[in-house]
Amino acid sequence: MRKLYFLLPGTDGKFACGGLWAELKTFKLAQQVCQADVVTYRQRETGKLFLDDLLKEQDLDDVIFVISWGFDIAKLAAKLKSYNVVYHAHSAGYKFNLPASIPIIAVSRNTLGYWGQKSPNALIFYLPNEISYEFKNLHLERDIDVLVQARKSSEYLLKQLIPALQQKCKVQVVTSYVEDLPGLFNRAKVYLYDSAEYWAQQSVSEGFGLQPMEALACGCQVFSSVNGGLSDYLDPGFNCYKIAAYSQEYDVQRILKVIDASISPTLSEDLFAEHRVENIIQRLQVIVEELNEFFDHKKQQASNIPTLTRGRLAKLFIKRIYGKFQKKYFQGL
Template sequence: MRKLYFLVPGLGGKYACGGLWAELKTLKLAQQICSAEVVTYKQREPDTLFLTDLWTQPHLDQVIFVISWGFDVGKLAQQLQAYNVVYHAHSSGYGFDLPARVPIITVSRNTLGYWGQRSPHSLLYYLPNQISDNFSNVNIDRDIDVLVQARKSSAYLMQDLIPALQQVCTVEVVDSYVEDLSQLFNRAKVYLYDSAEYWAQQKVSEGFGLQPMEAMACGCQVFSSINGGLSDYLDPGFNCHKIAGYSLTFDVQRIQQVLQSGQVGNLPESVLAEYRTANILQRLQVILTEVNAFFDSQPQQQEAITPLTQLRITQLRWQNRWRKVKQRLS
């Protein structure tokens, strides 16, 4: 298999976020299948390749560049158009288009559907993010009634719901980086996550939403928004509860009822298996095999299928209208 270069802007600082950690996890999984290395292109890092330094290396046509940072993907795809490129898609809605020669690997079915519509002639694959085995219920006493992470939380959650809950139960708000979230999730009875407002402001989608699934894996009852990639696995009324359910009073009542019931979250391992390491590795092996075969065959391919551009869509609409007119006239 070709060597993979995972392109990220940097490895920390202002680039530190869930998307970066998820990408680096995917890199480590890929290293169990083939040669793979991280490459930065904005921030130089110690003992790490930098993109502009690669241009002097030979045989770059025998590697695959994996791009993922949504705001930079359009520019990177143009810069790397002479090479083999794969887009590892987390969020959707950035507005760029990609040529069909760039296979797209999505982290959620929600994003898969987005690219299935936007880029119908590209190779598309589904590779969910990994949920590490340390996210599991260790059956300890839960001393936190309600757990919230401030980042990405809505104004309603921070300014209305949390103050109301603090009057009736124990609430812990996390507003800094936590090394091991699994410990906090195992101490909490209820986890609140409301990111729809945040992503609406960013004008892109929730790519996957790791925290609600990690919390459920640890036995938390989850109240969450159901936007973007969260809709892949959250099922209100069955494995979670929809947050911001019409009114503040109704939210407080439902959360209190869950706390009083004493029930822990119950996400079957059969559901989690899709996101555990063994399944991710199996899927990644298949995907990389197909992607390598695609790049092997590219030199022999004839002209690509006509892309579904806005101009093409307009032409098809007018053709359909003219066909209907002719049918009526006949």
Template sequence: MKKLYFLVPGTDKTFFCGGLVAELKILNLAKEICNSELVTYRQREIDTLFLDDILKQDTRDIIFIISWGFDIPKLIKRLKGHNIVYHAHSSGYGFNIPSYIPIITVSHNTMGYWGQKAPHSPIYYLPNQISDEFCNLNLTRDIDVLVQKRKSSRYLLEQLVPRLESRCKVVLITNFVEDITKLFNHSKVYLYDSAEYWGQQNVSEGFGLQPMEAMACGCQVFSSLNGGLSDYLDPEFNCQKIAVYSTDYDVLRILKAIDNPNPNIVSDPSQMLINYRSKKIIERLEVILNQINLFFDHKSNFASDIKNLQKTTKIKTLTKKVWSKLKSYKV
């Protein structure tokens, strides 16, 4: 197997986000399969490889894994001629991926996006990992409702939370929490509403790990269903949808969940989570990496002969359809 280099701009607080955490997790799992290392490309860091230095070496037996959405076009141009894999978290950035670059997607939602936008690229599905630390510790649930301010909608923070605060105990997280597992284990209900946030960014919710982590810890989850969240959330069976019709309706359902938990929703989620734990992801990643290595071996000896569906072709097809309808139209 070729060596894997996972490219990130940096790892300090400047670049800290869910995508970086997910990428570092996959890197650690990849180390169980083949030689894999972290490489930064915007800033040099102690004990970490730097891309400028790597590109001065022989890279024929290296695969570069790129993932940082806004940097992808520049990275593709810079790494032209090398083996590149795009690890796609979110979708909607607007760039195209050429067919010589395999795409690994973290959700079926993202896979569908690239299946339409890059129909001739190798595309694979590899969900993000949920760490084993996220589990039900059977602690006293003395928090009625838990909310994280980051990515939350204005409706959630300005309408729903104030209404709930007068009826039950609400904890609003405004800063980074070192051990959120305990907070999840102390909470009865977790609220997550990111549709507005990602809509403003014009990109999708790539995976949405927080609701899954809360579910793993035994929380009842009220969440939006945008982007990657739709992969695993199933209203009335493992969660409830938030921001439905009116604030009163949300308050009614949340208070009911606090007092009388839905047995379907609070049932043991371990079966559902199996495919998101490290063991299954390593098994899936090994299959994907074997296929990607085979693809790059093939690419080095054969040229692509599948034509892309160009904009001009789309326009011609649409014009023919319109003209056909006009001819068949009778007054």
């Protein structure tokens, strides 16, 4: 079994975000399956390996580099082209292509489908993000009517909907890191999440959207957008409500109705089972074994399946049009 090196630009300060926490969670789970370590490549950190130092070693065939930081993938893939590399894909929509020599592990089925089309000759797997067991309904009295985190929220949510709701109920807007997020979710009746506008501006997709699922697990009623990876598990009308639906007044009406009902969603644990640690470790074991088999094969065999380059797609298009022309011509004889 090769050792996994999870490449990250850094693990603190300006790099702190949901994607970093999700990647570090995956790293911790991978340590239960094989040897794994974190390697930084932008800033040196005490007690952590640094990529440029590692690349000075003579033989790195016994390791697999796991790259994940979207905006750095193209450069990292080029830099590490002679090594064993896996792309752990969170968001979709970045303007780069990957060779068939780089397998892809997608965190959502939405991202899985994106790369299944964009990189059809690559080995590809689905590995959902973890929802830890601390996210559960504690059945406490909920003293917050509406909870929203400002980061990634739409302008509509912050400047229209929230002010309207503040006139009618108790709203808490979170603007900084929360130490006890499960505790906060257990205090809230309704959680609002609207990231479609944010990701449209970034020109990439919502990779998974952990917080709406974490809120659901804690017994919140969730009003959310269903863009990107959110569509993996959100089912408006059945386990959540679609936010920004037609008018501000309609949103307010539905949210107040849910608050007045004071009913927590009755969701089966099956919704979360795919994202719990036991399932993820089982999937990781299979994925790591297959990756090792693939990199063994790669040493002996070059890729020989035609890729979907622009040039090949143009040739296929011309061939298809010519085929249709021939068919019509001979039918007319």
